[in-house]
Amino acid sequence: MILVYLIGILMGGGLLALMLGQWNKNLSRWIALCALSTGFIALLFFWIDQYRTINIHLSNPWMIDYRHDWIPLFGISFHLGIDGLSLLLLVLTFFLGILAVLCSWNDVKERVGFYYFNLLWILAGISGVFMAMDLFLFYFFWEMMLIPMYFLIGIWGSENRVYAAYKFFIFTQASGLLMLLAIIGLYFIHGRNTGIYTFNYFELLGTAISPGIAFWLMLGFMIAFVVKLPIVPFHTWLPDAHSEAPTAGSLILAGLLLKTGAYGILRFVLPLFPQAARELAPWAMLFGVIGIIYGAILAYSQTDLKRLVAYTSVSHMGFVILGIFAFNELALQGVVMQLVTHAISTGALFIMAGMLKERLHTRDINHMGGLWTEMPQMGAIAMLFAMASLGLPGLGNFIAEFLILVGAFKANVLLTIIATIGLIFSAIYSLRIVQKVFLGPSERQDPVHDFSFREIMVMAALTLSIVWLGLYPQPVINTVKPMINKLEYIFPIENKNTQKENHQATPLNAHQYRVKKQE
Amino acid sequence: MSGNDFFALTPLLLLAGSSVLIMLLIAIKLSHRVIQLSSLFLFAVAFSSLFFIQKLLPYHIEPLLIMDGFSVFIMGLIIFSSLVVNILSYIYFEEKEDSPKEYYVLLFLCTLGACVLAVSKHFISLFLGLEILTVGLYALIAYLRERHHNIEAGIKYLVLAAFSSAFLLFGMALIYLQTGSMEFSMIARSLTSLQSLSPLFLTGLGMMLVGVGFKLAVVPFHMWTADVYQGAPAPVTAFIATASKGGVFAVLFRFFIMIDGFRFKVVMLILIGIAIASMIIGNLLAVQQKNVKRILAYSSIAHLGYLLVAFMPGSMMSIKAVSFYLIAYFMTTLTAFGIVTILSNKETDAEDIESYKALFWQHPVLACIFSSSLLSLAGIPLTVGFVGKFYILAAGLQAGLWVTALILVISSVIGLYYYLRIITIMFAGQKSILSEEKKANPFFYRVSIIALSVLTLLIIWLGVYPSVVISFMEYFRLK
């Protein structure tokens, strides 16, 4: 039941913020903040209590499950359930949500109620995506998180926000509709095989589909997730959306919306179409590597700070795809780490870009320079997160990238070597950010104030989490281990050094996924 | 004409009777307000009469009419939409015309025509229903004689409608010649006897498709739509977009179900061609359109294309899909045109897209209603439009129409663009401080807003929890 409360808090909080928004501005801010923090604390307690019993039942990754009929005629049910991966991403959603609210505290002046309404409903949509265990419900939340984000970019963005909002909405909506076709196709094939027509994820898992159709259905799903997780040919919406979105918007966009793409692949594409996924693997890895190199080169040439950071996240997401389609435990753990650490490091960079825009009223790095003298604290933090984004060991991103590369090395040596060369490019663009913005001669006359207390709190939270993940990532790895073992179970190609006995990838039927009734 | 016949025909009789009653009221020079309220009351009575005849169904009134679940459902929809049009038309005509009396008579007659279409199972009743509807519409379209292009739209509609009715008649004559009877069931019986499709029947069917195609404004015959929608008064446009298309689609559906036209590959090919063409061209025509009425016209062409996609499989699923989509389409189009009606004032209709600038900050309620209806037209979740589109895709994919489903998706993405354009313009700009101009009659203004907000709540509620209507739909089996 906690799951429904989580979404309920967010939606309710949003509505309340909208209602009270007209009367006084900062009331809606506080509502948003306490809605998010209660959700966050509840999740933390849940995580801690789950963590104790994590390795007892390694075989069943599902922690909690809530099901209620919605449209029985179609077999659609309001079915929420989380396992290690979803729990982790939920904690991340609420954490970044709190930061988003904090960093747009006095940044938004007009229509504040509607702003927080949109913010909270995006988060509700995202947490819904992470929890949905019914394909229809998944699609429902997948679309639901678009509209508020469209409004957020469209109303509170900067110069050509309208164009960016259009591009964002149409890209995701078009690919989402293709996914809807794939979902309905799967629904009917399952119905024809087994006679029961349902959208329930667990029943659909075992559907036997002929390879030809399975490939097309898998492509239908993949297109939606590949556009969301920007892979090179479909990434052009990201830089526009980021450079025009307000700070909180681009924080959520980079931190969470990109993760829904990766989550979708891990949750739906791999388990539902194992054979087709294996066929697609070499291509996907190739596109991942192209993404890494292309994103890095483009990041190098940008002058708009937010566009630059957007291209860096395109490059980092290239690693994610590389890791997912390497199909071994190391790479998948690396992927999950990358999702979490990328969210934190790119989120921090975006917050700082927002702060710089608020202080200098420009995003063009050619007009910045020598800010270290006036803002040493921000300089130091920016240096730390630039180092994180280039994968300095001791910070979270290194663990993620190293695991991905080690895992991918076994699957495809050549691509991994090119990906490692990508690390050099990441060093080039990260150092360029620090050099252009903070170092060099300062030609500014008007004084610029350094961090306020609120900003220090935000930055401290982010720094602590990135360093903690860098030095002791074990809690994250353990939380996701059952889920990854389950995936391993599907893809047991001859990985020598894993102790588990190899056996043929038989399709899993419903009872193997025994759903543990929690309440 | 036994007692039961009369009882079964109460809705039609009520509509005909009330048109005559309204004429009497006009004769004794009553005010516009009284006439409007009485017509509202009579519509409500007709709508409730539908519930009384439930127990009689399915009832055959040989040889012309058939009252079964599906026809009652369609009649309910048509009367509901004319009721909403009636509510909206008061403020529209109160400002533009000193005393618009004949309007309500014609509105009753058109509703009668559409209902006759819904219940007909014979060529004669089909033809008569269609003609009452069309002739009534001639006058309604050209109602505001001097004002902005009404006459031009009227003459265009008249010539084209007569032209297409001639086609329809010629087609019917050919089919009558081939099969020897004008009743759908008899035609079906004679068809089963001969295996291959005789060319005469095929040409007849083709010619009928031209006539029906014109009324449904599907692609090859869609060119009149934009001009008539723009020219006609806003409530009349709402009526054309919903009731007239609904009635014609119902009779086409009944005709194809009875003669099981789905097995003729040629006809199906033509229908698929029409559906795909109208989906793509309908959406493309509206991409950079500056006039809101014309955008809604082109989007209604596209929506008919979607409806045809669900129509083609002809399976049980497609009946449910068509019915649900009709509900969704009716409600959303009524709301959209309702907003256009409310926003138009004495001189100009709210046609130009610029007149919607910063609407969100001046009239937040109206803007919310309009954006929810636009999102429902676009098929975004949380709205009934999405569930309708999902239903259609399900029906289409069940019959394996993969290509049409893909084109549906692509064209609805193009559609997304111009719906979003309107929403963006509503959000752009600042809260202008120009004074709120006093509405001529605040009471009716508020009534229409309440009506529209009820419709919007329905859109959202059905979007989130559609199973109550879907189970209700089980009840309307088509024989």
Add this chain to the structure above:
Amino acid sequence: MKSSISIEMVMLLAGLLFVLGIAGVIIRKNIIFMLLSVEVMLNASGLAFVAAGSRWAQPDGQVMFIFILAMAAAEVSIGLALILQIYHQHKSLDIDKLKEMKG
């Protein structure tokens, strides 16, 4: 008065009249001529119906013809009323003057 006219010939005549009506509507610029041509087309379909009725020796064809007449009458009355209005407003019946709504 038995006569063995083959129905085919009558239908061809109806088709020809129908097509002439269509040609009339397309070619002529004056609205009155358009209405006239539409009347011709309706007449052609009336003929087709009567021919079909006589082929099956059923009165349905003529019943349908009567209803076509009714429809034609109603349509012409409104058409002419519109023509009066157009003439009153535009002082000419040329259809190409009524082109304001486009795009």
Add this chain to the structure above:
Amino acid sequence: MNNLLWLVPTLPLVSFLILALAGKHVSRVWVAIIGAGSVSLSAIITLIIGISFLSLPPATGNYSQTLWTWMQVGGFNPKITLFLDALSLIFVFVITFIGALIHIYSVGFMADDKDYSRFFACMNLFVFSMLLLVLADNLLLLYLGWEGVGLCSYLLIGFWYENPANGYAARKAFIITRVGDTAMAIGLFVIFYQFGTLVIPDVLAKAPILWHQGAYMATITALLLLAGGVGKSAQLPLQTWLPDAMAGPSPVSALIHAATMVTAGVYLIARMHVIFQLSPIAQMIVAVIGTATLFIAGLSALTQYDIKRVLAYSTISQIGYMFLALGVGAWTAAIFHFVIHAFFKALLFLAAGAVIEALHHEHNMFKMGGLKNKLPVIFWTFLVGSASLAALPLISAGFYSKDQILWYAWASQSGNPLLWFIALLGAFITALYTTRMMILVFWGEAKTAIGHHPGKLMTVPLIILAFFSLFAGFIELPHNFGHFTLFSNLLHQVLPETVLKAGINTELQFQVLASLSTFGGIYLAYIFYYKQPQRIEKLKQSGFAMNLYFFWFSGWGFDKLYNVLIVKPIVFIANINKNDVVDKLYQGITFVTIRLYQSLSFTQSGSLRWYVMGLVIGAIIILSIQIML
């Protein structure tokens, strides 16, 4: 005693955290105390551990202390464990001892700099990561230290950030070392998949079993590790960053770019010597790289006018000697030369720093001169350092370490005469540029006035270092000097003996040849720069000499080569593709849609006749479909 081990790296880390977080609010005195104090404390602890290690050597030959498991993913579970054996003891000793001295020196040197706390924070972070590098027991932790050191060198080279040139030099250093690190990372992957673990002892134990001598995989792994080393130690292909790294303050150059960081490559190769031994080809490549680098760097040093760049090229050249020693299998000689070189190069840099500060930041040697009697302490310590650098026979420590390398270059199993001859030539050139530097800086008439004399804090470390540069050589005497080889006995616990060629004649001739080349170099420099300066003028006229001069001055044109080969193309591609050619694809789609819209809206011409014709065309299409099918 090994539970004290974790204190050694944590002290600099703690002081880094204090200075970084609270740097602003702490007075300069306290900053100096925390900064220099922490490194000195860890030096003292190292001494204690060293003494206990030497007095009663532990059974397994190493102290090991596991702090926590870094991560545990399937078969891959690296732990944070500190591992001290003879090799890392020497390195830790050098890092902490010289580090402490340099910290004390920089307390004086950086006294008037406004970013005082930031400087000490970065220096402490550097010491911490270098210690982590040498104390790591698994390659991942080593990699962490490896990158940490790279980061600190970036921070410290770009310390004076106002001048963009420093920023550029810092980025150049980081990126070039990053190229090496990437190669090393790939090496790590190969090792992980070959042996299933990254713990160094296990890898070295399994390597001979899994690979036969000269195995293909062994060569690849060795070359990858070598690439990593080459990047960090500024050897041949990736050496262009070190001369530019002189943009940082002098203590930084002393600590990072002379004593410790640049020798990380040497440590790595020494630590993974089993793999190199398994592939003779790789070992030969190491030697060749070493020799080529020492020759090129030597000649470039000859033509520099900036005192710090001379020392930078000389460092590259001396590390070239160490690589040569490693290449020919003289493991202990390389480490011995590393220790000695650390002392005298740190001394030279610190002294050069003092000279520059005294002459109001004047770097050009031709503008100095006549400092012999003005700055006596600096002069004498500088003289001792250069003597050791030029390997003055018998008295300077440099002679003993370099002579050993020259001897093994010929005598060792895989040594050959060509390598030896080039090394000898290198020694001659070293002597040449060292003397040139001495004469230009200290002799001749004074061109710029003295600013202020270096304080006590700066001169004491110089004197200590001068003492070691002279007497440190005696712990490892050549065979024919009384067989006193204390240093290599210690190292032979970890590194293998050097196998000599059979029937080799006595070492004496080689020592005589080496001293002859040193004296020749000194004499030639004395003639050219002191006795007859007009000879140089004559040289300047001949075109060929000037071309050669500029060629050597620009570091044999490597900078230009990389610029043209790599930097220009990438920057060009990036700039032309600034707004993302893939976007054109989507702009194309919108263009097509709008073009379609315009053509379709043209059909809505508004004329009724056109609509009727549309209707008729529709009818025709339907009927023709029916006819055709």
Add this chain to the structure above:
Amino acid sequence: MDSVFYIAAFVTVISTIMVITRHNPVHALLYLVISLLSLSMIFFLLGAPFAALLEIIIYAGAIMVLFIFVIMLLNLGKETAKQEKEWLKPKVWIGPAILSAILFAELFYLIAIAHAASYNLQTVNPKAVALSLFRPYLIGVELAAMLLMAGVVGAAHIGQHKKMVLHRFLKEEDDTL
């Protein structure tokens, strides 16, 4: 008997072509009346005497008269003829003519291949028509009434036009007709 049918058919076709091609609306109208008469002749031959009579009375009688009435009201005569003359140049009507020719060819082909056999036609006397009109199709008749009512109400409303009484500054309308 067939010869009578062919003559009537020929007269109908020629007069319909004349309707389309004449410039003067009155001439066109008269030709249309002729074609209606010949059509009623064909009806008679087809054994539908009631339809033939209706054709003459209602169609030729009422609707055509209505047309003439409107033409006279607007006295369109001469200048519409002139206007139509310079409009109907070959360049204009060739395209539509070809279109309708194609349509006719298709219709002709489709009807011709049906080769329906010729049947001996019985006449359907008016009594049978009246019986079927008022027994099975009674509702149809009532709906036709509704249809005519719609026509009347519509025509009445649209026909009303306000005569502009133009005061210098006050535009005031009064309701006539």
